[in-house]
Amino acid sequence: MKFYYIIFVLILASCSVDPKIKPKLPSNDIKEIIPEGWPQPVYRFENNLLTQEGFELGRELFYEELLSTNNSISCGSCHQIFSAFANTDHRFSHGVNDLLGNRNAPGLFNMNWNTSFMWDGGVNHIETQPLAPIANPIEMNENLNNIVAKLSANNKYKQLFKNAFGTEEINSQLILKAFAQFQGVLYSYNSKFDQYKRNEVSLSNEELAGYNVFVLKCSNYHREPLFTDHDFKNNGLPVDLTINDFGREKITGNANDKFKFKTPSLRNIALTAPYMHDGRFNTLDQVLNHYSSGITNIINLDPILQNGFTLSVTEKNNLKAFLLTLTDYKFIQDERFKDPN
């Protein structure tokens, strides 16, 4: 009886993995991840079923230079995997025709938890985020109609869209959904600090002391586990009069938002230099020195920083040791995220 039952089960099992039937199911390799203890993400791939093929298309698009007006730069030009998808050494993004942007390219990871995108929070959805750099005249300076035309004339993309969405009819919605499948899967949750939280490794005394400083002085805004509160703050940087970037005010029209910028995540911070919205600091030491002695009292300065915010030399050294534990080397070496070409 048992024997027949097993045969029956085997027959059924073999049916269910018939290679001729390729149902579009989420693959094991590319799937939504919510690390233990993390909040629910804002974006759950609603109306955008996450598949291996969709992810692969999104990755091709991310590294595709056809998305810029003169086919010279891709998203990957300024978001490089080895710096957690920030732009190493570049204070500002270099756009088409050697044009210079006026903000620093942030790292890209854990984007599904973002409540807004860009330094000023001007974009409200992960799917429409790519439109901002694509349309910006000092970045990729391209419009969607041209992009749809360029991709539609390309046999590789016809096939990739067919694989991902079952159609060769390319439109902006499918482009943006594929982008969200790639960008949404850029999960970074395997830093030394994450391993420490999972009781897999221990931290040194210096790192632990730095963690205590962080909890006391930084964690209000750089809140765990994302290490950001996704809010906008003025952290007392003297205004760069050559740029006059008003930050969040440009989006809300609210004078109380003047000179406020998004709290960046501290994850992978050792990799994402230069720092701040305008990349004015090249090193972590400069950043910590800003908080210990460089805060300028300008309009809308955050209250926490107003009354003698200090960091001693020891605190700074320990804090730096702690910040280095936030680097996720597994993330930046992940073959799935690299340029496939």
Added chain:
Amino acid sequence: MYLKSMLQQFFQLLVFIVLFVINFSCKKDSKESEIKDTPTANNSGSLNLSIEHFFDTLPFVLNDQYVLDNGNKISISMYKYYISNVSLTAEDGSSFNETESYHLINAEQSSSCLFNIAKVPFKKYTSISFTIGVDSTRNTSGAQSGALDPALGMFWTWNTGYIMAKLEGISQQSSAPGNSVAFHIGGFKGNFNALKQVTIPFTNKMINVTSSSIPTLILKNNIKEWFINPTSLDLSFTINVTMVNSTSKSIADNYADMFSFKTIQN
């Protein structure tokens, strides 16, 4: 070990059965919905909505020059706007809401100024309601398609949101390069929300949707309303409005009453 593999196979069987049942039930569902659709289709027809553009009493022509009450002159080279969430109220008090109801009207394309509204139940209707612009839901739901495709140029990429209505042209009063005037009106939330809800009763007339006719509702859109009432625009001062602020809000307040009933062809 043996127990483990038994368990695995049992699990596979379970998965297979579940998938099989889901597959089967899906097919059944779609059959049922087809059957449901058929009688609905038999109880509903359609109507055409036609929008005629005017500048005050004059039929509007792109690039023709018009004179405002304050003497300002304007010729309009581009005029586009969204109409969304169209609903019709019947004489019995019931209402019909068009599904996926987003229409981009472009004065340059006459085809966009006349469109069909389908699956309208056979009834007599006394008024129409719609929104000028795109509701906040679709402004916050990521990548859209059709009339809401951002490739259509009615979408702000740097500050997410649809441009509800767009008017561009030339005025001698404008000090901008080429004497240009550009009003891109958007904003779906907060103090400067530009969404405008419009309800237009058909005075003493009714639209009669039947199996034998497709009536046409003709609405007037008076573009002069952009420039007057309650705020009279001075085109030497209000020249380039492409952000969400108090000026964009006052222009939306102006054009909120630009639609009126013209006639019904039953």
